[in-house]
Amino acid sequence: MMHAGRNRNVFVVNVFRDGPGGGNPAPIVLDASEMTVTAMRELAAQYKHESAFVLPGRDGCDVSLRFFVPNHEMEMCGHATLGTVWLLKHLGLLPEPELTIATLSGIVTARITEEGPAISQPAGRCTLVDEPAAILDVLGLYKSDLEGLPVMNAATSRTKTLVPVRSRAVLDSIAPDFSGIAEVCDAIGSTGLYPFAIVDRAAATLAARQFPRSSGYPEDAATGIAATALASGLRQLGVTTSTRVTVHQGEAMGRPSKITVTFRGDQCWLSGHVELLEGQVK
Known part of the structure; x- marks a missing residue:
């Protein structure tokens, strides 16, 4: 540096x-x-x-x-x-x-x-990804690894693809094919894949990892704009109604990070x- x-x-x-x-x-x-x-x-x-x-x-x-x-x-x-x-x-x-x-x-x-x-x-927006097979393939995941929620593109500022996995262990074990991420993201109009696990539903605590489309590095330790997209998407799905969502990221990289998203009406604060x-x- x-x-x-x-x-x-x-x-x-x-x-x-x-x-x-x-x-x-x-x-x-x-x-x-x-x-x-x-x-x-x-x-x-x-x-x-x-x-x-x-x-x-x-x-x-x-x-x-x-x-x-x-x-x-x-x-x-x-x-x-x-x-x-x-x-x-x-x-x-x-x-x-x-x-x-x-x-x-x-x-x-x-x-x-x-x-x-x-x-x-701004208020989040999200759309379902109809055919997530290519996303799962590039992340090395199976359908059985997923939580019972849809794969979605969500955004407050930049579109991130939310991939719900069933446990923190599954999340931490993801080993993507980094060479294929840009092509998959381009096909679905995304700037990064954001697999996540629900750690504590009642407390609205989540864990996530971010694999950017093409930033010049393979994984991101803490992605605020992805966290706001995730929190907004889960609220729209009704998974959480909490006005405060906490996202832990970076731990699989040895760079533990904590992101807080707070809602006031439709607007969220990072x-x-x-x-x-x-x-x-x-």
């Missing part, structure tokens, strides 16, 4: 950590107004993580954000947005009480809560722990 000293404008935060080695790092460039798209993607490739770039506000928003993974630009990245909001607060640059952020997927509202930063997501890994915060 590059060291922050090579670019004092880059901070690296870690988001959603739930134990030693956990969380999902995100490099953040606080002033990217002079950077080209190529430079943004190259920085993401150097750090090998989703990266956020802060730009002047548009559409009446306080700031704009662009997001890149090593292979391409993304419309929205939940953990990088949370990390940016936390960093702006830490530096005394966050207007109170809320911050509006323009992204390619729409306007996001951010606020600081007792649990840390939280960002809004939140989680943030800490600084690299950079000078005075």
Whole structure:
């Protein structure tokens, strides 16, 4: 990984950590107004993580954000947005009480809560996947591995494919054919496969893993936008009516992470722990 000293404008935060080695790092460039798209993607490739770039506000928003993974630009990245909001607060640059952020997927509202930063997501939408055989095949799963729920495409910002498995043991044992994931995702209009298991239905606690379509790395330790899609999809199915859903991710990778999704009416809020890994915060 590059060291922050090579670019004092880059901070690296870690988001959603739930134990030693956990969380999902995100490099953040606080002033990217002079950077080209190529430079943004190259920085993401150097750090090998989703990266956020802060730009002047548009559409009446306080700031704009662009997001890149090593292979391409993304419309929205939940953990990088949370990390940016936390960093702006830490530096005394966050207007109170809320911050509006323009992204390619729409306007996001951010606020600081007792649990840390939280960002809004629109109402979720989901559709059933009629023929999930190719999805199961690329994940190395059988129909007998599934929970009695449908495979669905769900989204608040980016479409993720929710694959319900019957136990945490099945979830942890998944060993995908990574070479086939992009083709399967393209065929169903998805940006990643998100197998999950219900850990505690009454407490709305879930475990999940994310295998992105084509980000430049095979698995993601904590995916906020997938967690909001999952929570929204399960509410629409009536699996849970809880206003607070907890998703554990990354444990199969040795990077334990915890994502919290809270509902207020149809709108959901994404939140989680943030800490600084690299950079000078005075």
